[in-house]
Amino acid sequence: MKRDITTLTAYLALAAVCVIWGTTYLAMRVGVQTFPPFLFAVIRQLAAGGLLLAFLLIGRKAKLPSRKDIWYQSVAGFFMISLGNGLVAWAEVHIPSGIAAVICSLEPMMVILISLAINTGERPNIPIFVGAMLGFAGISTIFAEDLAQFSNTGYMLGIIATFVAIIAWAGGSIWLKNRKTQTDVLMNVAIQMFSGGIWLIPFSLAFDDLSSVTWTSDVALPMIYLVVFGSIVAFSCYLYALRHLPIMIVSLYAYVNPIIAVILGWVILDEKLNVTMGIAIALTIAGIYIVNRGHQLRDQWKAQVTS
16 A cells, blocks of 8 residues: 555656646746846756755755765756756747757757767667657757748757757766766755856856846746746656656656647747647657667667676
8 A cells, every 4th residue: 555655656746747847948938038047047056956955954964975076066067057957048038948848858869879979889779760860850840840030040049059958968967977976866966956056157147138137026936936846846756756666657757848848838928839840749759769769678688688
């Protein structure tokens, strides 16, 4: 009975992750429309990381990790938070939240492809190759729908910034994977968010227009939502689901997030949603699934060969 309750709770936690992380693109889009985007990301990450650090250090009496581990997490924070999150915040000033979400859904695929690229002893198998082609065909279909927008410099730079963001996130993920640490996962996340916010300060000073910063409800409400739910609550639910469910099931959130983001952008912000967009999203999500499946098959084949 207790096991059934734990499993049910884990599925509810996963559902929360799917919904909350799917809504963060909309919240970010609303927030950065009237507020400097990098400053918005600075405040969000410092607040979320600071609150989580305070909880761990004061509430749980946890200790800070070694300087070496702090440095590792800070480097990851630069790539995954400062570039990964900060550039998406800036991009959403110029591109719809739904398009940003669909591009960001390529992150798991990008991690696998970069890992294969830097490991010269491995080549993509057929499922990985086919999945990558499908995923990028989906993204290309979205761009084909909005070719006229590319004459807008802001739109084009927003697309480029989002792609740089997912490459940076993938690079940070690989950096962490190759550097094992015994530090508590929540402590690592807190350091990544807080250091990512600090790394973002020079971006804000260099690129934001800080001369007329206005704090309104259109900024405060998305900010509070992203700090409390988008960062702290959702990630706690993610860790709980990961602890009690198979990773293949937990990874489903990556396929649900862009769908929720596109629908919300269409309903609330009147962003484009038509048959072509639906086909593009289906192609992209199918590509991500096939790449992940191909990666799992590769691991299974390796295990059989070495056993």
